[in-house]
Amino acid sequence: MLDYIIVGLGLSGLAVTSHLGKRNKSFRVYENLSQKSSLVAGGIFNPVILKRFTLAWNADEQLKMAIPFYQQFEEKYGVKLLYFWDIYRRFNSAEEQNNWFDAADKPGLGNFLDTQLIKEINPHVYADYSFGRVSSTGNIDTEILLNEYRNDLEKRDVLKYERFDYNQIITEANHVSYKGEKARNIIFCDGFGLKRNPFFNYLPLHGNKGEYITIFSEELKLDKAVKSSVFIMPMGNDLYKVGATYDNVDKTPSPTVDAREKLMSQLNKIISCKYEVIDQVAGIRPSTADRKPLVGRHPKIANFYCCNGFGSRGVLIAPSVSKELVEMIEDNKELSPEIDLKRFTRKHFKGD
Numbered sequence: 001m002l003d004y005i006i007v008g009l010g011l012s013g014l015a016v017t018s019h020l021g022k023r024n025k026s027f028r029v030y031e032n033l034s035q036k037s038s039l040v041a042g043g044i045f046n047p048v049i050l051k052r053f054t055l056a057w058n059a060d061e062q063l064k065m066a067i068p069f070y071q072q073f074e075e076k077y078g079v080k081l082l083y084f085w086d087i088y089r090r091f092n093s094a095e096e097q098n099n100w101f102d103a104a105d106k107p108g109l110g111n112f113l114d115t116q117l118i119k120e121i122n123p124h125v126y127a128d129y130s131f132g133r134v135s136s137t138g139n140i141d142t143e144i145l146l147n148e149y150r151n152d153l154e155k156r157d158v159l160k161y162e163r164f165d166y167n168q169i170i171t172e173a174n175h176v177s178y179k180g181e182k183a184r185n186i187i188f189c190d191g192f193g194l195k196r197n198p199f200f201n202y203l204p205l206h207g208n209k210g211e212y213i214t215i216f217s218e219e220l221k222l223d224k225a226v227k228s229s230v231f232i233m234p235m236g237n238d239l240y241k242v243g244a245t246y247d248n249v250d251k252t253p254s255p256t257v258d259a260r261e262k263l264m265s266q267l268n269k270i271i272s273c274k275y276e277v278i279d280q281v282a283g284i285r286p287s288t289a290d291r292k293p294l295v296g297r298h299p300k301i302a303n304f305y306c307c308n309g310f311g312s313r314g315v316l317i318a319p320s321v322s323k324e325l326v327e328m329i330e331d332n333k334e335l336s337p338e339i340d341l342k343r344f345t346r347k348h349f350k351g352d
């Protein structure tokens with residue numbers, strides 16, 4: 001009898017299984033490569049919401065846990081995953097500058113927002129109203145992380161690359177059976193795949209499509225990450241990630257011409273030099289109505305759990321939220337009410 005079956009190995013499945021592994025719990029993971037959100041993510045960790053200059057939900061605490069969480073994989077696999085750099089927020093008006101100063105005075109934000117404005121960061125980046133610097137930010141290479149982790153689990157024979165067929169689960173009194181294998185619990189980390197999950201698809205997971213382009217520019221020579229209407233992230237070798245789009249309507253997995261043109265049009269308003277688009281990726285963010293994760297136990301089936309709803313902040317959210325879920329199952333600890341999927345049960349669950 002296994003301790004757990006896990007469905008999905010994006011950032012959620014990785015964080016959940018990593019916490020389970022530390023407790024020597026046995027598990028089998030199913031992954032069918034149907035969703036790409038974690039793989040294509042820019043991997044940025046940034047506690048500040050750069051549109052409104054507010055602190056993202058619990059971001060300070062999440063950041064403290066996330067850095068060592070990802071560093072352990074750097075050490076384990078001997079690869080570089082974490083990059084620390086500052087974000088330069090490009091202001092569009094004097095009003096935005098004033099809002100920045102107001103925000104920097106607020107508790108918590110002062111640690112991240114520099115009140116010294118920067119006039120120019122690069123001759124090819126337009127800056128009518130200067131830049132504000134956000135510190136304690138950076139990115140993780142989610143593609144390398146997931147590839148290393150998946151290879152590791154595959155070698156240990158605990159990962160199956162196949163579609164998990166929700167219709168084949170048999171629920172028994174104290175365990176579940178799936179294709180002849182028994183497990184005490186099952187945790188669904190299926191991202192936007194939750195829409196096809198008959199046990200949890202009553203939850204209000206909306207999904208938001210995001211696309212990035214990668215550009216090559218010999219002229220630009222930008223060594224800083226810039227946030228304006230788009231994010232420009234230097235990747236070295238004259239390559240830059242530019243994105244991402246937010247689309248609540250299109251839920252198809254492929255990159256679109258529309259998104260590419262939109263990103264290029266926004267980029268053309270920020271930089272003045274030539275570039276070439278060399279790649280484009282897309283994924284569906286598992287976003288929720290109230291922008292909080294969907295974590296917890298199924299309202300009717302005691303050993304069914306969900307760890308989802310990370311929206312556009314999976315890098316910061318995954319390590320701490322998955323830990324809470326594992327502590328809830330293994331140590332009977334209460335989940336924080338704001339992440340507990342119970343908050344939607346009464347309104348959305350029609351199982352009564």
Ligand SMILES: Cc1cc2nc3c(=O)[nH]c(=O)nc-3n(C[C@H](O)[C@H](O)[C@H](O)COP(=O)(O)OP(=O)(O)OC[C@H]3O[C@@H](n4cnc5c(N)ncnc54)[C@H](O)[C@@H]3O)c2cc1C
Pocket residue numbers: 007008009010011012013030031032033034035036037038039040041042043044045162163164165189190191192193194209210211212243244281282283284285286307308309310311312313314315316
């Ligand atoms: C373009 C883009 C840029 C982003 N940039 C950032 C960023 O810079 N910083 C940040 O923090 N977040 C970012 N995000 C958001 C981040 O990617 C998500 O919050 C996070 O990856 C969600 O992780 P997840 O594991 O819940 O979902 P997913 O990554 O979607 O993983 C779910 C997994 O379950 C698998 N699965 C689903 N159904 C089944 C099934 N039936 N059988 C087997 N396997 C199944 C899927 O194949 C998938 O691998 C970005 C997202 C996008 C799309």
